[in-house]
Amino acid sequence: MTLITSISGIRGTIGGKPGDGLTPADAVSFVSAYAAWIREIVESERPVVVLGRDARISGPMLESIVKGTLCGMGMDVISLGLATTPTVEIAVTELKADGGIILTASHNPGQWNALKLLNNRGEFLSAADGERLLEIIEEGDTAFAGADALGSVRTGEKMDQVHIGQVLDLTLVQTEKIRSAGLTVAIDCVNSVGGKIIPDLLRALGVAEVIELYCEPTGLFPHNPEPLPANLKEIARLVKEKKADVGFVVDPDVDRLAIVCEDGSMFGEEYTLVAVADYVLKHTPGNTCSNLSSSRALKMISEMHGQQYFAAAVGEVNVVEKMKKEQCVIGGEGNGGVIYPEIHYGRDALVGIALFLSYLAERGIACSALRKEYPRLEMIKEKIELSPDTNVDELLEKLTEVYKEEKITTIDGLKIDFEDGWVHLRKSNTEPIIRVYAEGRSKSEAEALVADIMKKVNQ
Secondary structure, three states: EEEEEEEOOEEEEOOOOOOOOOOOOOOHHHHHHHHHHHHHHHHOOOEEEEEEOOOOOOOOHHHHHHHHHHHOOOOEEEEEOOOHHHHHHHHHHHOOEEHHHHHHOOOOOEEEEEEEEEEEOOEEEHHHHHHHHHHHHOOOOOOOOOOOOOOEEEEEEHHHHHHHHHHHOOOOOOHHHHHEEEEEEEEEEOOHHHHHHHHHHHHOOOOOOOEEOOOOOOOOOOOEEEEEOHHOHHHHHHHHHHHOOOOEEEEOOOOOOOEOOOEEEEEEHHHHHHHHHHHHHHOOOOOEEEEOOOOOOOOOOHHHOOOOOOEOOOOOOHHHHHHHHHEEEEEEOOOOEOOOOOOOOOOOOOHHHHHHHHHHHOOOOHHHHHHOOOOOOOEEEEEEOOOOOOOHHHHHHHHHHHHHEEEOOOOOOEEEOOOOEEEEEOOOOOOEEEEEHHHHHHHHHHHHHHHHHHHHHHO
């Protein structure tokens, strides 16, 4: 069993003993602490929390526990039922709630679940807020409400349509051009909440034909739900067989977007953000941002448009903070996460789909032809196994000295930028390993960069 508690939420495999897996007891402890944190920062006697979940089979069980715990803490709950992560984020501000909880383990397999926590802006908690939440859990002295002060539950209706409506209202979403293009689009929603909302979005955008694969929100994932090429062979084959113009794949909570070209090739999850940013920058000059482990291609595209690129520490909350500071018009993460501030500060696959289709229709070219316009870079991800007593911080400091002649960034581990590539090393918070990300002009160049790092580490 596994249970991981961090400033961004709690995640684990369902079952086992409290503290070893994600159990009802762990959920009650975490949610009551979250409710206590909300009471510290809002003045309302009856704070309101929006609750939504992806379709995984442990969702109804956790949902009932979370509802009961929030009501027991004297809070009202607006329950969205099955809802995407970005839909819940939008609902928090739309419904003027004091916070939000999404029950989803994102791309993790079906035996996992998690609680993602939002503030009253529909954004993930800051590091400071997350640390305070962990302090409350450690203190363990949260007080529940009396019988006459219990919260209530009501249903939040039509938030899917509100979300779709806000996407359609974006200036850069060109429904008429999409409709005129007569596009055929295939989708794989991995039997989760994307199957509820993505088909409706595509039809509202004017897509001529929607080919649905795994769109029943049963929570029974037909393949590994992480939208990586190894898991997308079926939709790649379907796109070719049905002569679709493009294929879209989302993860269980619909904040990541992978794209399949008309020839069945992968557009590349790192390039979802690159293509969308290219489109946005053509119409809206401004700064861009992604995390340190994302492709250099976004920086290259930004500079091609005469704009400035900024890098943030890994983690959506860090990217959002940097985007606000630098007033970025587009940003996100290289895992297919698009953050477009015109609608909200959160990764949103619906926004990614709408902007990508608008660009494809505007250009009038094949998806694979668009992909060929972007830099040909290859990324690899490795890890360095360490003994439990290894001082990782000291090791990274020594590597910083070794590579001091190169461009060094230390806001999140160690990133070394070379002329034709980069390497990013981050220590794991859960294992005695260093995660290593590298990018070069070819796979062999990226592998050579990692090999050199490995050699230095062993020395």
